Amino acid sequence: MRVGIPHLGNLYIPLKTLFRRLNVDYVVPPLNSRRTLSLGAKYSPEGLCIPFKLTMGNLIEAAELGADTLLMPGGYGICRLGYYVRIQEQVLRDLGHPATIVELGVSERKFLGFLEMVKKLSNNAPWTKIFAAFRFGLAKLNAIDRVERAVQKVRAVERDKGTANRLYARSLDALDEADDYRTLKKVEADYLAQLDAVPRNGRQPLIVGITGEFYVLLEPFSNLDLESELGKLGVEVHRTTFISEWTKFSLFFGFLGKSKKERIHQAAMPYLKRDIGGDGWESIGEKVLYARERYDGIIHLAPFTCMPEIVAQNIMPATREEIPVLTLLCDEQMGKPGMLTRLEAFVDLLERRRQKRDNKNNSGQAQSK
Numbered sequence: 001m002r003v004g005i006p007h008l009g010n011l012y013i014p015l016k017t018l019f020r021r022l023n024v025d026y027v028v029p030p031l032n033s034r035r036t037l038s039l040g041a042k043y044s045p046e047g048l049c050i051p052f053k054l055t056m057g058n059l060i061e062a063a064e065l066g067a068d069t070l071l072m073p074g075g076y077g078i079c080r081l082g083y084y085v086r087i088q089e090q091v092l093r094d095l096g097h098p099a100t101i102v103e104l105g106v107s108e109r110k111f112l113g114f115l116e117m118v119k120k121l122s123n124n125a126p127w128t129k130i131f132a133a134f135r136f137g138l139a140k141l142n143a144i145d146r147v148e149r150a151v152q153k154v155r156a157v158e159r160d161k162g163t164a165n166r167l168y169a170r171s172l173d174a175l176d177e178a179d180d181y182r183t184l185k186k187v188e189a190d191y192l193a194q195l196d197a198v199p200r201n202g203r204q205p206l207i208v209g210i211t212g213e214f215y216v217l218l219e220p221f222s223n224l225d226l227e228s229e230l231g232k233l234g235v236e237v238h239r240t241t242f243i244s245e246w247t248k249f250s251l252f253f254g255f256l257g258k259s260k261k262e263r264i265h266q267a268a269m270p271y272l273k274r275d276i277g278g279d280g281w282e283s284i285g286e287k288v289l290y291a292r293e294r295y296d297g298i299i300h301l302a303p304f305t306c307m308p309e310i311v312a313q314n315i316m317p318a319t320r321e322e323i324p325v326l327t328l329l330c331d332e333q334m335g336k337p338g339m340l341t342r343l344e345a346f347v348d349l350l351e352r353r354r355q356k357r358d359n360k361n362n363s364g365q366a367q368s369k
């Protein structure tokens with residue numbers, strides 16, 4: 001048996017660790033590329049969302065590398081995610097790949113379901129070994145996300161553009177290679193220190209919150225590296241979802257992460273009272289929370305044709321909490337020049353807005369003296 005799994009940001013790094021430690025034969029498909037997207041788009045039914053197309057491309061590329069057991073997240077819900085696996089299985093069969101897709105039903109069985117699946121893949125490895133491998137994979141995932149959070153801050157204010165991205169790429173390789181807790185800790189601390197020491201340009205960055213559908217939030221290829229582009233424009237981003245948090249939420253919901261989710265749903269309540277599938281409910285709640293926390297603006301990422309995010313997009317302008325929102329629809333037709341033009345215009349608007357607010361505050365202070 002050879003295992004393959006589609007990409008979602010940096011998730012492949014801890015998964016490699018987990019499989020390596022449990023002697024599971026696995027392949028990591030090539031990182032998302034134009035080829036992945038063309039393959040996915042070519043073999044997807046018309047109108048499907050970009051997460052389907054990219055994961056379809058990943059599965060085909062993993063099958064080409066000999067993977068015969070493909071892992072795909074699935075689950076219940078109101079959106080199309082629920083039937084991804086059935087269609088993808090059919091496409092692979094039509095293309096002549098004899099692979100089986102194992103659906104990761106993390107929504108229903110959570111932590112237990114995941115561990116049971118790992119036990120099967122590892123040919124019945126002892127539970128102690130599985131727990132130890134899982135724990136180390138999770139530690140790696142947390143370290144990756146802590147470094148990424150630091151990168152999001154430094155990109156916006158670095159004097160020499162591209163420094164944080166270079167350090168980030170090197171840190172991912174080093175974290176990937178770390179094979180024990182001591183090395184992992186050391187690598188993380190080393191890169192955090194290097195990021196801290198990056199020379200700054202002394203500007204006060206705009207702060208933009210990023211919300212939307214979880215795949216396009218977490219997979220930079222699907223959003224044309226939006227965060228990096230915003231960093232070049234001097235914007236610090238705050239993304240609502242990280243893979244480590246999502247993993248905790250998906251696997252341990254009930255005693256970890258629940259209060260954060262409840263807070264977001266509570267914030268959305270005046271405008272939408274129930275789950276509409278995908279992350280639509282959360283997008284609305286996060287808009288409300290970002291506005292309360294005085295961010296400069298929000299970028300809402302939505303896969304083209306994604307119904308939950310279309311609903312969220314239409315509700316957002318009607319909320320009492322006012323904050324500029326730019327919705328970007330992600331699909332294979334999205335081009336970088338078009339996206340950059342929209343980002344530049346949005347950042348320009350946010351800068352003027354901030355300037356206006358600062359002028360108002362200054363004149364208010366002068367009058368009260």
Ligand code: SF4
Pocket residue numbers: 049050051052079080081213215277278279303305306307308309
């Ligand atoms: S939330 Fe939207 S983009 Fe994501 S799987 Fe569902 S329909 Fe597709």
